[in-house]
Amino acid sequence: MxxxxxxxxxxxxxxxxxxxxxxxxxxxxxxxxxxxxxxxxxxxxxxxxxxxxxxxxxxxxxxxxxxxxxxxxxxxxxxxxxxxxxxxxxxxxxxxxxxxxxxxxxxxxxxxxxxxxxxxxxxxxxxAWWRCACGTANEWHVSQCSGCHLTRTAQPDKPTPCDCGCNPELGAYGEYDTTSSASRQHFVDTGRFLRHTDRTS
Ligand SMILES: [Zn+2]
Ligand SMILES: [Zn+2]
Structure with missing residues (x-):
């Protein structure tokens, strides 16, 4: 079989x-x-x-x-x-x-x-699709996310609260930096992208 x-x-x-x-x-x-x-x-x-x-x-x-x-x-x-x-x-x-x-x-x-x-x-x-923690949807057999470095089988369990000094308040659409690798990594670690203002401060 x-x-x-x-x-x-x-x-x-x-x-x-x-x-x-x-x-x-x-x-x-x-x-x-x-x-x-x-x-x-x-x-x-x-x-x-x-x-x-x-x-x-x-x-x-x-x-x-x-x-x-x-x-x-x-x-x-x-x-x-x-x-x-x-x-x-x-x-x-x-x-x-x-x-x-x-x-x-x-x-x-x-x-x-x-x-x-x-x-x-x-x-x-x-x-079928799987949705990565970064928000990208991938076809099931695509094991490495096309939007970040995570794989389907190595998804973070839960976002952990962040103590890096970023603003933890919920921001609005457009405030977040969704493209830089630092912000993407922050999302992978914490479940939240950095704001553009976090990046410059
Ligand atoms: Zn991803
Ligand atoms: Zn942070």
């Missing part, structure tokens, strides 16, 4: 996280040449497909069980090596309820890496 660590990324794919429009994001592999505007085609491990099955079925049950699509996994009992067979189904319950079952079920076959392109045809997956 493929995990999401760097040495297990299939050639040509990028390990990232994707989302549709809610706060839920899922680990996935994407092919950077297979994008349609902001839409991407994610390839998921079986573990993530299980999570998607859980979340889509729970979402459908909560909102409209006959109006949503959901992922289902049908498994056989294990063979003599202990391996179950399985089929991943993408079921459009709206179609089933309103048109009939004939075209309501799509089998999602794994690719050669055992990864499942859930929602490849019509789910609007996009790459």
């Amino acid at each position: 493929i995990d999401q660590s760097a040495d297990a990324i299939p050639e040509g794919l990028i390990a990232t996280r994707v989302c549709i429009d809610g706060p839920d994001t899922y680990p996935a592999f994407i092919d950077p040449t297979e994008t349609f505007g902001s839409r991407v085609v994610p390839y998921f491990t079986l573990d993530t497909v299980r999570q998607l099955a859980h979340d889509t079925q729970a979402g459908a049950a909560k909102h409209d069980p006959r109006g949503a699509a959901a992922i289902h996994i049908v498994e056989t009992t294990p063979d003599r090596n202990g391996e179950p067979g399985r089929v991943v189904l993408h079921i459009d319950w709206w179609q089933e309820a309103n048109v009939g079952p004939e075209d309501a079920v799509l089998v999602v076959a794994p690719n050669e890496h055992g990864l499942y392109p859930i929602g490849r045809e019509n789910w609007h997956w996009s790459v």
